Amino acid sequence: MLARLLLRRPCASHIQYRFLHAGRAGREDPRWPGYEVVIGIETHAQLKSRQKLFSHALTSGPKEQPNANVSVFDAAFPGTLPKLNPKCVDLGLRASIALNCDIQKRSSFDRKHYFYSDLPTGFQITQQYAPLAKNGSLDVYLPDQPTPATVRIKQLQLEQDTAKSTFIGRTLASLVDLNRAGTGLMEIVTEPDLRSPEEAGAYVRALQAILRAVGASDGNMEEGSLRCDVNVSVNRAGEPWGTRCEIKNLNSVRFMQAAITSEIRRHIDILTSPNPIVSQETRGFDENTFETFKLRSKEDAPDYRYMPDPNLGTLVLSEERIATIKRTLPELPWETRRRLLSSYGFPEKQVDTLMKLDSVKDVPLDGETSTIQGPIQYFDALCEGTKRDSKAVYNWMMHELLGQLTSRKQDFQSNTLTVQQLAELIDLVQGKILTGTSAKYLMRHMLSNPSNQPTKQVAEEQQLLSPEQTQEVKGASLVNDLEGVIQNAMESMPKEVAALKAGHMGVLNKIVGRVMKESRGRADAKSVKEVIERVVSTTP
Numbered sequence: 001m002l003a004r005l006l007l008r009r010p011c012a013s014h015i016q017y018r019f020l021h022a023g024r025a026g027r028e029d030p031r032w033p034g035y036e037v038v039i040g041i042e043t044h045a046q047l048k049s050r051q052k053l054f055s056h057a058l059t060s061g062p063k064e065q066p067n068a069n070v071s072v073f074d075a076a077f078p079g080t081l082p083k084l085n086p087k088c089v090d091l092g093l094r095a096s097i098a099l100n101c102d103i104q105k106r107s108s109f110d111r112k113h114y115f116y117s118d119l120p121t122g123f124q125i126t127q128q129y130a131p132l133a134k135n136g137s138l139d140v141y142l143p144d145q146p147t148p149a150t151v152r153i154k155q156l157q158l159e160q161d162t163a164k165s166t167f168i169g170r171t172l173a174s175l176v177d178l179n180r181a182g183t184g185l186m187e188i189v190t191e192p193d194l195r196s197p198e199e200a201g202a203y204v205r206a207l208q209a210i211l212r213a214v215g216a217s218d219g220n221m222e223e224g225s226l227r228c229d230v231n232v233s234v235n236r237a238g239e240p241w242g243t244r245c246e247i248k249n250l251n252s253v254r255f256m257q258a259a260i261t262s263e264i265r266r267h268i269d270i271l272t273s274p275n276p277i278v279s280q281e282t283r284g285f286d287e288n289t290f291e292t293f294k295l296r297s298k299e300d301a302p303d304y305r306y307m308p309d310p311n312l313g314t315l316v317l318s319e320e321r322i323a324t325i326k327r328t329l330p331e332l333p334w335e336t337r338r339r340l341l342s343s344y345g346f347p348e349k350q351v352d353t354l355m356k357l358d359s360v361k362d363v364p365l366d367g368e369t370s371t372i373q374g375p376i377q378y379f380d381a382l383c384e385g386t387k388r389d390s391k392a393v394y395n396w397m398m399h400e401l402l403g404q405l406t407s408r409k410q411d412f413q414s415n416t417l418t419v420q421q422l423a424e425l426i427d428l429v430q431g432k433i434l435t436g437t438s439a440k441y442l443m444r445h446m447l448s449n450p451s452n453q454p455t456k457q458v459a460e461e462q463q464l465l466s467p468e469q470t471q472e473v474k475g476a477s478l479v480n481d482l483e484g485v486i487q488n489a490m491e492s493m494p495k496e497v498a499a500l501k502a503g504h505m506g507v508l509n510k511i512v513g514r515v516m517k518e519s520r521g522r523a524d525a526k527s528v529k530e531v532i533e534r535v536v537s538t539t540p
């Protein structure tokens, strides 16, 4: 056995995991031998606030009618003034605390000037010089690493989003939708601590999970509420870092990893060419060719003429306000992970699957405490304070329930089976009052007919309790009950029975299958097989 294991070729995922951290561990990455990669990420995350950062206008979803939520301030009418939305500050604080940042008791706002049709004022209000929070960190777990990689967060700043412009080629006109103008964003900037495309992807996923967990952002990349600018440089191993290029506006982890990989190869091509000078550039990513392309060079970089915004004073935060937010913060993903690992003793893979499912739960607006039960809360409720076997709970919830929901094209959030109902179902199976097959049938029935009825009652109504139990409940005989079902099945399959009598054992399973179906899983397959074999051998 050992020899077989040793000789087994590593599967693709082993190979991939081995070089995930090649750079960090000081080992070479076989994809680019002799080179090292440095990556820093700037993430723009939309704050999950009902109102915009400096106006009372509502924030909009992607399906909103254009220009429906616009105040005179968002449209840059002369004489209008900004009023900082305290909810947005609180959401920024939630994220900053979750990212272990030093909260700045005093921060301020600056104007970043540029001229583009999606920016009605001609400047964006941001926190260039005195951001809300600095010096944070985020632990990023990769599948092959026993310890996480710690990514330092340089700063977290609040800023306004721009409007959206759409170019219409046919009329050569740009249409401007001001719904997004002035929506609150956080820009979260890392130090250049990432070393591979996979690490960068894992960082964005971890950040997304944290922002969702604390309700600061829904972190939805497809809908544009989380967008990343990625800075990449490449150097020969042991030499100083190379020149960074920044790839703008990546809206999926897959595209981000592809963009970084393509950029690394481009830098290596330059470094091995006769003129090995990488110039600092801002680049875009072409989703069709999976390559980056030049937007502008450092020389053409706009001069943003930053200046303090004269209409906004200093944002001063009291100890008390920060303490209140700290107190009301929910359990953070890494805390949940640690707790699940230690209290249930699950392998990491199972914990991560549960956490992944939990990360898509709907977080309410404005960071209010969630009343919606996410998958982890559901799981905890099934296990907490009970002697129920957590491994059985995991299987019933993550394999059976989730499987049935998926086949019904439902997600976990639309699950109607209550904690009490699933708990009772698991207990009935563990107590051998319900067979596994009947329990699956029962779950399907309960999902199709949602009610608050106790599981045992539904099982009784559906005549699903195992025959011993039915005997108790209804006074029926176990043997008669089962044999009756077997007899009916055999009578309805004369050809198969004849084949079985002629020694074709292959048809046995077909008959057993019919009995299991007729008994709706109440029967035990092994005893059914035995009874059929006995009946066949004792009848002519």
Ligand SMILES: Nc1ncnc2c1ncn2[C@@H]1O[C@H](COP(=O)(O)OP(=O)(O)OP(=O)(O)O)[C@@H](O)[C@H]1O
Residues within 6 Å of the ligand: 038, 039, 040, 041, 042, 189, 190, 191, 192, 193, 229, 231, 232, 233, 241, 242, 243, 244, 246
């Ligand atoms: N040599 C390097 N290789 C890769 N990334 C780097 C390198 N040096 C710095 N970085 C990263 O580049 C990013 C710089 O972001 P920052 O917001 O500070 O400035 P910027 O990109 O010049 O400004 P803007 O916000 O206008 O885009 C950081 O994430 C930092 O970690």
Ligand SMILES: [Mg+2]
Residues within 6 Å of the ligand: 042, 187, 189
């Ligand atoms: Mg930046």
Ligand SMILES: [Mg+2]
Residues within 6 Å of the ligand: 042, 229, 246
């Ligand atoms: Mg940048």
